[in-house]
Amino acid sequence: MEIVVIGGGISGLSTAYAIEQEALARGDKASVRVFEADGRLGGKIDTRTIDGFVIEGGVNGWLDSKPATDELTRALGIYDERLVSNDAARRRFILRRGRLQEVPTGPGAFLKSGLLSPTGKLRLALEPWARKRPDADESLADFARRRLGPEALEALLDPMVSGIFAGDPERMSLKSCFPRIFEIEAAYGGLIRGMIKIQKERAALRKKTGSAKEVSAAGPGGKLISFAPGTSRLIESLRARLRVPPVIGAKAASVVRAGAGYKIRFADGQAVDAEKVVLATPAYAASQILRELDAEIAHELAGIPYAAVSVVALAWRRADMPHPLDGFGFVVPFAEGEEILGTLWDSSVFANRAPEGQVLLRSMVGGFRRGALALRGDDEIISSVVAVTKKLTGVEAVPRLAKVIRHERAIPQYVLGHGDRLARIDARLARHDGLLLTGNAYHGVGLNDCTANAKRIATAVFEAAAGRGSA
Ligand SMILES: Cc1cc2nc3c(=O)[nH]c(=O)nc-3n(C[C@H](O)[C@H](O)[C@H](O)COP(=O)(O)OP(=O)(O)OC[C@H]3O[C@@H](n4cnc5c(N)ncnc54)[C@H](O)[C@@H]3O)c2cc1C
Known part of the structure; x- marks a missing residue:
């Protein structure tokens, strides 16, 4: 069975891996190929190492309060490489009436x-x-x-x-x-x-x-987990473990019916056929890809809005930073009227994020209510974040590193009616045997949700195949 996964973020890669594992367990010779539009894998997982700083352009890590991502690291043999956040990172702050309160x-x-x-x-x-x-x-x-x-x-x-x-x-x-x-x-x-x-x-x-693991708490809880080289280590490990190396720079343009399966056409004019297709792109990209096959699904997918967010990494010499940065960082209520959503004190959360004697902070700018703030020019964004940071920490020195990583469509928004929309999408998808959707636009925005979905999709791929008698 030929299976194509479109999108090489964590959803696409972990799904491809889960399908391979499921095939192995079932003694099935299924072949899985991943196609990624960008010139690199990982999507919103994007670690950059600059001057000894480990800077996350997007995802910071995952919480160990849900099992899926930890289980994936175990399966990949990189569980022991995980970097657990410092205990100090348990302290979290909220900006309230201009003051950081624990x-x-x-x-x-x-x-x-x-x-x-x-x-x-x-x-x-x-x-x-x-x-x-x-x-x-x-x-x-x-x-x-x-x-x-x-x-x-x-x-x-x-x-x-x-x-x-x-x-x-x-x-x-x-x-x-x-x-x-x-x-x-x-x-x-x-x-x-x-x-x-x-x-x-x-x-x-x-x-x-003798265990409390079976019952989960309602709150986010748990410890934040990553790797010393950054979250991209997870992507690198998945890439290395997949039997067929993912293809990068391959932007899917459309998926159409071809016999009992599908034809995937790419922006460069190439095409491949597959019995099963898993779309693991953001919803707006899946909408474009499915326009020809099913205008109704395309319309529903286009209705899932995204918030723009820019990540702003700033670094100072420890000696220049008067604030102890003794915690995870802080979030900012909208009513405070500041131009940031919050700041993570990265070098306090994971010790190796900054070289000795330096500190690294990452602020988020934009969001669903103020997306335009995320789309300003780099200089404007940096000076506004530096101004807020000065006000809240007392730092006077010019940062020794400033980097903006912009996500025009960063995080899907589960607005009112999201559940009904998903039900309508599922009802239409039932008409397209062998076409599956995954990614963080549907049933959870976090990394743990994406990796948990991967297993469900892998099972669905084979169960539907068995139903059709072609597995
Ligand atoms: C700034 C930021 C910080 C975050 N921090 C955290 C965090 O700390 N912890 C956490 O749990 N979650 C975090 N998230 C949420 C996180 O993004 C998701 O959990 C997860 O990374 C989403 O993965 P995905 O594979 O579903 O989507 P994406 O990462 O968006 O991957 C989709 C992939 O599809 C590709 N693609 C798009 N169109 C096409 C096409 N036509 N053909 C082929 N490929 C295509 C894209 O290039 C991309 O690589 C954060 C998100 C943002 C934006």
Whole structure:
């Protein structure tokens, strides 16, 4: 069986690898080929080493609270090479009323913290008595106002949404963005009630099995993981392990029916045939590719919006930086009116990100609400980020390195109606046997979601094939 994967980001590469492994396990001689438009593999995973600094142009790492990516590193034989973030990185900050305030980790610290006013804290404590949720898809902002209060929305949820999605809580769907929180509310009738019950269930499980792994927490939790040479190590390892080397510089232009399978045409005029096609590109690219085959799917895919984000890496001599940078970094609520979404103190998170005696900070600029900020010229972006950094850290020196990595369409936005859109796409896809979609535009934006999807797609490739009797 000939299988083509279009897109050589983590979704495409991990899917190709999962298909190869599945084929091996089934004794199937399936051949998988990956085609990537860009001149390099990795997509949003893009580590650059400049003057001894390890700079992530996109993805910083993954959390070990979900198993998929860790399992992939095990399968690839690079689990022991993983670099676990420093313990200091557990401290996270939120910019609130112009000051960096530590995110409290327990109820006691939360009561003492200045993130919310006494009224805001009281409102949050009333969460168990919140109104019932509406039947319609609810926005993150409406959910937060209903359960936690307007202040918690502004100070806590809004910056969290910026940090993960670079998104706008007023437009994003709770159910699609945070399905676990949606489920906890449904199952336990509230978040605080849910958390208490889950803690109890975990304790009981721990007592019974000696492990708490089977029950996952609702929050992001876990430790951030990468590699000493950067996240691109994962891409390099996948590339080396695939039996057929991925083809780069091969931009797919269309996928059309050809007999029982498909013909994939490329922008340079070349074409290949395959029985199965996995589209692992961003949704807007998949939309272009499928225009001819199915205008309705193409239309739905084009409706998934993306936020623009620029990553701004700045470095100083440690001696010139008055702030201790003692944590992961900080996120910025929209209401603070700053021109950044947040900053990661990279050299505090992973020690080797900067040479001895230097510090590396990476700020995110833009997002769904202020995409135009990400699309300004490099000099303008750099001077605005330097100005914010000076204000918050007290640094006066000129940075010794400044680099902008721009993503015009960085992160897909799961806006209201996203779930219904996916259902319509799935219904249409059922007409196209052997055509599969994956990537971070559908069921989770993180690396762990992409690597978890890879296994599901690999199974689906063979199950559909068996159904048609051609495997
Ligand atoms: C700035 C930034 C930081 C992030 N940080 C994190 C993080 O720390 N942790 C985390 O879990 N997630 C993070 N993410 C989310 C992360 O991007 C995803 O988890 C993951 O990298 C997406 O992988 P993907 O393969 O689905 O998509 P992509 O990485 O976008 O890959 C898609 C690939 O398809 C290719 N392609 C497009 N069109 C065609 C075509 N016509 N023909 C062939 N190939 C094509 C593209 O060139 C690209 O290589 C971050 C995202 C951004 C933008």
